[in-house]
Amino acid sequence: MSSTTAVSAPPRVKVPRWVAPVGAVVLFAAAYLAFRGTGTLPHDKEAPQFLAVTELREWIDDHRNDNPLFLYFLNYIRLFVGGLYDLFQTTLYALGWPGLTGVMGALAWLAGGWRIALLAVSGVSAFGFLGLWQSSVDTLALVAAAVLLSLAIGIPIGVWAGLSARARRAITPVLDVMQIMPTFAYLAPLALFFHIGAPAGAIATMIYSIPPAIRITALAISEVSPTAVEASASLGATRRQTLFKVYLPLARSTMALAVNQTIMMALSMVVIANLISAPGLGGDIIRGLSRAQVGIMLPAGVAIVVMAVVLDRMMMSVAQRGSAVGWRSGGSGATRAGEGGGAGATERASRSAAMNRPHAKLSRIDLVAAGVLAAVGLALIPVLPRVWPESWTINVVAEVNDAVRWAETTWYPVTTFIKDLVTASLLNPLETLLTSAPWWLVTLAVLAVAWRVSGVRPALIALGCLLAIALLGTWEHAMQTMTTVAVAVLVTLVIGLLLGVAAARSPRYSAVQRPLLDAAQTMPAFVYLLPALALFETTRFTAIFASIIYAVPPVVRLVEDGIKAVPATVVEAASSAGSTRGQLLWKVQLPMARQAILLAANQGIVMTLAMVVVGGLVGAGALGYDVVLGFSQRTDFGLGFVAGIATVLLGVMLDRITQGADRRSSPRKRKSP
Template identity: 55%
Template sequence: MTATLPPVGAVRVGGRGLDVEKEWAPRRRGVGWRRAAAAVLVVATVVAYVLFRTEGAADGQDAAAFRVFDGLRDWVDANRDTSPVFLYGFNYVRLGVRLLVDGVQAALTGLGFAGLVAAVAGVAAVLAGWRTGVLALGGLLTCAVLGLWDESVDTLVLTVSAVLLSVLVGVPLGVLAARVRWVGATLRPVLDVMQIMPTFAYLAPMTLLFLIGEPAAVIATMIYAVPATIRITALGISEVPPTVVEAASALGSTRWQLLGKVRLPMARTTIALAVNQTIMLALSMVVITALIDAPGLGGTIVNALERVNVGAAFDAGLAIVILAVVLDRITTNAARRTRDHRSRRSRLVGWAVAAVVAAVAASISVGPGEVPGHSFAPGVNDLIGWIELHWYDVTEGLKNGISAGVLDPLETVLVTTPWWLFVAAVAAFGTLVSGWRAALIAALAAAGLPALGLWQHSMQTLATVLVAIALTMAIGVATGVLCARHDRLATAVRPLLDAAQTMPSFVYLLPAVALFGASRFTAIVAAVIFAVPPVVRLVERGLRDVPPAVVEAATSAGSTPRQLLWKVQLPLARGGLLLAVNQGIVMVLAMVVVGGLVGAGALGYDVVAGFSQREDFGKGLAAGLAIVLLGVLLDRLTQGFHDREGPR
């Protein structure tokens, strides 16, 4: 008798049937009619497009939305010094933020170069251990070696100011969102929009309300970073075990005692993670605020972008990465340390020693200019020059091939599609794959694009985003799969991913411009480089989270590595893959707007022109809203598919 192996995916573990195919069988029962419905929709959409396609008329220069936003700008300019909204509102906010920035600036610069280095290293050693203290010491000295000490301190001042405001606002809101249901339900869509909104879109309204300079930069940074503070704090509070809360309530604890002595202490680690993520987001946004006259390393990168000086941008980007790593390690390691590691008395002794060392160091008259300097700019520029000289045919062929073969035809189809047909197609396909609720939101977002008077530019941006997302997912999924299968490769790639996620988005424009010139494809390349790291991480994490027992059972049943990947791991990692798609979309959208600085055109250029040219303010603000609508559209279609509950 010949033994028969069970089919791939149908295996038994520990005497219990574990049928991967069976787990997905309920979903597959509906695949047939969905494929038929999708085919009918495709045919109907193609026929409607052929019958009703337009010539792709240019967007209006005087749309109603533009006039409304320009009117708002004119009202603000006319009433800035007379309206109570500004006299007792925005102006006082600006003054308060200015005082905060000046206070942080005085605290950091008052110690002097040696004192600040010693103080940061000492605080890091006390809070996070001596290894972190050594890392902080080396990191700050490296910023001085690069010749960017003053710029690094200015960036640190803005970051610390924005993080302080984010924590003061975000932690209480996070607690309320976790404890009061209607507050959480109200904040959720607001936070979604804030996270989808590209960083550039914050700049125009901030300069309108608070003028250019440090206060506007800090407030824009806080608005960009505070959603992470609120969401993660709410998560930490909601995860406190109910049994602990009930026990404390039974002992007579009041609501405030429950909050101060139970919920917040038990959520301390998660709140520390919220602070950590807020710092990372604030650091990336502070760099972009150089466009509204904020000081710091961002100004160095903007100047390098104007001169196409990749080496200078590399030095500034490296300094930002160093600051990010130092702040990340301090907050992360401080959260891990508990009272078991060090008693309160020894911690106080450590603080005293750190204060004495900082005071002694502050009295030493050593300036950052006395530290031996070194710049990577010449070497980086030589490398870029060599690549430009020897790879010109390859880069031009790649740019022209993808532009002519993929980007241009897709853009033509989208631009010549009537807006009502596009909205109907989004609603129909969205209902099929994501459910009617997600489809309704996506369709409303699509309908908002022509209402803003930016239909053509929206479709051009959508074409660029779709091509960038396709390339991002192809590279990110392939790399994530390889990292999940090979631990050594994952270990080698991890520091590169860390640096890539910390590097500000501006930096990616420099090598892209140097290799491909100013074009739409340049923005696509920069967006892919910017968005690939989180996709790789999420895909790798999703595959590694597949239960090992399932993988071992499928392997013992005779599955080949290819069958194991396609029939077991990828189906079970579906949630992680869809989250990777969602994050890729958000990051590509953010980077496509930055690409407006290098010839990407469409909505990105409109946003950039909106805050740099007064006459284009209304159009720029409308373009920022259009990008948000595109983000909501793509987000709902992907996340709706993820959230839709299939039959069990």
């Protein structure tokens, strides 16, 4: 111990750069060996913190109908949201499948012409064919209610944040935390205040999907050409006139993205909201999960993806229709909007907007076609049954289950080998290390890493989070979850870097990969559990596998874009100096893409954490499982609730450790006058 400090202590002696980190590692290793097994914080299901929350919940349950806060406030919100959901649900059911198909087709035609209309009609019919008409309609109603609320609240806030820098500064950190929060963490508090069922589900979904609504709206507003605003003011427009005649119309196409992103977020949350008994497709997916039957999950997963694709394309068409080249000063600002997915969406829209002819007005043919479509649909309501006829459904449960069983048995040696290898060589040793090390040593290590990578403030925030986790009594499970996240992130980054570099270097490969990434980013998070479950049953590795396929696409995209963003002149200069392609990559492109890669790492961590926690449903254990348990067993509600909070703290901690990195790279610029 002392020898290493002695080496790095004398100031004048020139020590190689690696000495300090290596010294620190040796130091920590020595401390670990000396103090292993002491100062651990083993998990106790009956910890007083948990029991207190469970008791609180019991109290709230008993007083839900006589406490004024509930009686006159929270219950009204619940009632209102429930009413909104019922309104949508009743309307959609009243339309029946012919009406809904017709209306959706018409809307899609108006949004993007016959291709999108065809997509919408076949998409809506797919719900029926899959035998999931009812669940799909419930989900649609839930998404509609949640999205409407999100927009009703999010757009005004977003406009405000777009207009006022001060408001933006106040809101941004809140949104940051909201986006780091894994989906699971929302559920317990909501169940506490809003009970269970569709209203609580809609509220959870709304809270989850509101950040992109706010963020992208703010971005859209702040991107509006200041000259146009000034010109309007110079002609004597009132603030209101400027808002409605300049800001909102000019921001419209970007705001369509906000709506799109909000819908996508809502779609991935409605599934999870089923854990607090929200109706819809989530029920089928959870049923499949709890029966370990991919055959049940697959149609529901497909239905959700179809819904996502239909709504996504419709909104994207709307966004493109409105956007003309040169309206906006580039959409790069939305990088962090919407859990990584936003980056792609904004960019996707501006890319396709460039190709789209601006000011394409609806032709009369379009209007007529849409009208006819809607009319036919509505006219058929009384003729055809409202619920999709059962004889028209395709039941693939048995076939899919057989296929999965075949895959399981055929690939069993391979999958088991991979699973056992990762578990034995990475997961278990790391988990043992983290759980058997004294808490203060782990804390010190985190502090040191955060300080080194991100600077003082993030380090202190990370420290605070870690201490809070310890105080909450969730230390051991947090360490286990962290282990899973670490392994998943490691693999994600390796794959992401490889694919990203490959795509950046080969335009042909990139052209193949792009649409796949686009598709992957449209899919709700939950869908990724499917193949993972099919291949690896319920273990920690299943969650790791799911989080890897969930997080790889945005990481690949960020890396690729980062490398491509290296100025061509720099690359040219390096090539003319005689660099090989390898040298070019290692000495020029990767170092210059450092920002993007760090952002990718950060995104990877946040997304992985979200997925690992959801993985509690498929055997990931630790915090995610605690949350699930909290909903499953009343006596463990406190545990689940606290685990949810711990997850958020863990997320903030991991985010601060890595997010600081990209802020750190430019302090020199600021210092030099």
